[in-house]
Amino acid sequence: MRRHTIEPRPDWQRTVEEQGLVYPLTRYPDDSLRPYWDESAYYSFTLPEVEALEDVVEELHAMCLAAAAHIVEHDRFADLGITDPRLAALIGESWRRRAEQPFLYGRFDLRYDGAGGPAKMLEYNADTPTSLVEAAGPQWFWMEERFPGADQWNSLHERLVEAWRRQAPLLPPGPVHFAHSEADELGEDLMTVAYLRETAEQAGLATEALPVEQIGWDRLSGRFVDEKLRFIRSCFKLYPWEWLAEDDFGPQVLDTLDLGGASGSTLWIEPLWKMLLSNKALLAVLWELYPDHPNLLPAYLDGPRELAHTTGYAVKPLLGREGAGVTLHPVGAPPYEPPAEPDEDDAGDGRVCFQGLAPLPDFDGNRVVLGAWVVEDEAAGLGIRESAGPVTDEYARFLPHVIL
Incomplete structure (x- = not known):
């Protein structure tokens, strides 16, 4: 794994916008606009390196599924902050009947420096992962233009289309609705959903798009309906389950939940x-089940334990995204103090996970995290x-890569 600088293409912004990346710039606190899509540099990998990372990702995914099974079997929902007995029971039933329900994709965030040490799992977003559009499309087209004849760890598009095609028999009659939130000002959620809708259509499925905020409830039939008052029989939503279950219409979601064929x-x-996999408590369960695994970092729910005087630790909200609420505590630093009042937007109600501190590798002053994609149960690409x-947040930049 190496970082290389390169001259950006003359008209790169228009090019990637036409390819679906309508959010190529990020607005910073000083009101300046700077590239989010950054092709002033790229990373290169060897093929054996990528093949080894693919094996790591698929092993981690299998371990996460085993951890989910453990949580359900041993009724450890409270460790995930899930204290509603009805919700816990439905999650358990959903897990037991998972073969009857379509599932699509997820993204592992990995610490990896290419210097010979093992990749380390930082977290797994298996419910609402983003950065998919840029990983699947624009970086592939960039490679074809800048490095014709090279390769890339990127079979995302083909695997997504095939996943829809393979799981189509599990879908009820009628179109699949694709929902995003109107609260997304950048267009990232909109374009992620639009892209996934395109992959479904290429698999031969009928689709409809609508904002989450426009999903209606028909009291007479007891059904969710779209803007044209058609029943919503199936819906892909880029909207976290912890929000969906807790919103004003959460009781209706649970009342009418189809776990396969209803x-x-x-x-x-x-x-x-998928709520079992997108919760940081999963990190602690994994360490409990697979202690000293080379691709895991120590993680606990009851405090930093030995991490306070060995490696230091990161404190992660159980349901945080894009680095929100993450604090780092190196050895010798002041210990973590929980806030007096949990943030009102914190769906985890202040619950946190303590994970061994593994500073991101530094390439020329840039802190790097690998986003390794899984489609169904197979490794499918890299962003x-x-x-x-030191924390990958909303100001991070996306860089393309090649296999040389």
Whole structure:
């Protein structure tokens, strides 16, 4: 793994916007606009390196599924902050009937420096991962233009189309609705959903698009409906389950939940059992089940334990995204103090996970994290983000890569 600088293409912004990346710039606190899509540099990998990372990702995914099974079997939902007995029971039933419900994709965030040490799992977003559009399309087209004849760890598009095609028999009659939130000002959620809708259509499925905020509830039939008052029988939503279950219409979501083949209900994609994988408590369960695994970092729910005086630790909200709420505590630093009042937007109600501190590798002053994609149960691609600080946040940049 190496970082290389390169001259950006003359008209790069228009090019990537036409390829679906309508958010190529990020607005910073000083009101300046700087590239989010950053092709002033790229990363190169060897083929054996990528093949080894693919094996790591698929092993981690299998371990995460085993951890989910453990949580359900041993009724450890409270460790995930899931204290509603009804919701816990439905998650458990969704897990047991997962073969009847379509599921699509997820993204592992990995620490990896290419210097010979093992990749380390930082977290797994298996419910609402983004940065998909840029990973699947623009970086592939960039490679074809700048490095014709090279290769890339990127079979995302083909695998997504095939996943829809393979799982189509699990879908109820009628179109698959694709929902995003109107609260997304950048267009990232909109374009992610639009792209996934395109892959479904290429698989031969009928689709409809609508904002989450425009999903209606028909009291007479007891069904969710779209803007044209058609029943929503299946819906891909880029909207976290912890929000969906807790919103004003959460009780209706749970009342009409289709866990496979039920009439008069709604099949949601990703399925409810994905809540088991997109919760940072999973990190602690994994360490408990696979202690000292080379691709895991120590993680606990009850405190930093030995990490306070060995490696230091990161404190992660159980349901945080894009680095929100993450604090780093090196050895010798002041210990973590929980806030007096949990943030009102914190769906995890202040619960956190303590994970061994593994500073992101530094390439010429840039902190790098690998986003390794899984489609169904197979490794499918790579997206790389860089940040100026030690936490990958909303100001991170996306850089393309090649296999040389």
